[in-house]
Amino acid sequence: MPARARPSVRPPGRHRGSSTATAASCSQGRPSRYTRPLRDKGPGRAAATPEGHTAYIEAEMADMDSVLGQAAQTLDLDQPVALTLLGILGHVEDPAEAAEIVRRYMARLPSGSHLVTCDSTQSPGMLAAQAAYADSGAARYHEATSEQIEAQAERLTILPPGVSPVSLWRPDEPYPAPVHQTGLVAIKP
Structure with a gap:
């Protein structure tokens, strides 16, 4: 059965102790047809899904050793995986730093x-x-x-339709x- 893990990570230096998680994920195999809440499983625990396993990882986004080390407990990181960073990199103030975080993750993943x-x-x-979001604290x-x-x-091949509205x-x-x-x-060559 293919495995699937969703590490939930916090942007660097933010949201410590927060119950709100911003998610990034590494996945392998077919995508799940549904999302199953893992609140009852707790951090680091895995749950069975029809396609494999889902694991919750709580870590700082910039702590790649922790994120990938925990993901490796569910995924075979010697095989291609998908790294999804959806709505998370905007918490990094400097766009060059956000791009560097992505580059460092992708450098550690296989072709x-x-x-x-x-x-x-x-x-x-x-x-x-x-602005309203920021005003909320x-x-x-x-x-x-x-x-x-x-x-x-950078250094990846962007797939159609390219950089575009989702x-x-x-x-x-x-x-x-x-x-x-x-x-x-994008895909890593």
């Missing part, structure tokens, strides 16, 4: 591994939403430009409603 990433983009609606979230998101895939990845209708999330899917 054939995939990167899936997306973040909020700089649009009037999203800027207003982020939450950690600042930094919107990304398409160029900053593309820089996260609603265009696999649209169900010819002109889906626009979203304020831009991302990419």
Whole structure:
């Protein structure tokens, strides 16, 4: 059975002790058809799913040794995996540092591994939403430009449809409603 792990990681230096987790994941095998809550399993515990196992890892995003070490308890990291960083890198203030974090993770994963990433983009609606989010006392979230998101895939091959709004990845209708999330899917050669 293929294995699947979802390490939940905190952005560096933020959200310590918070019950709100920002998620990144490493997965292997077929994607699960559903998400199963793991609240009853606790950190570091695995749960069975129809396709394999899901593990919860609590660690700082920048602590790659901890994240990948714990992921290796569920995944075979000698085989290609998917690293998904969805809506998490905006917690890193410097876009160059965010791209470096991605580069360091991908350097430790084998050829054939995939990167899936997306973040909020700089649009009037999203800027207003982020201002309200920051006013609530939450950690600042930094919107990304398409160029900053593309820089996260340095040394990788970006797959179609390229750097684009996530609603265009696999649209169900010819002109889906626009979203304020831009991302990419890339593969490590």
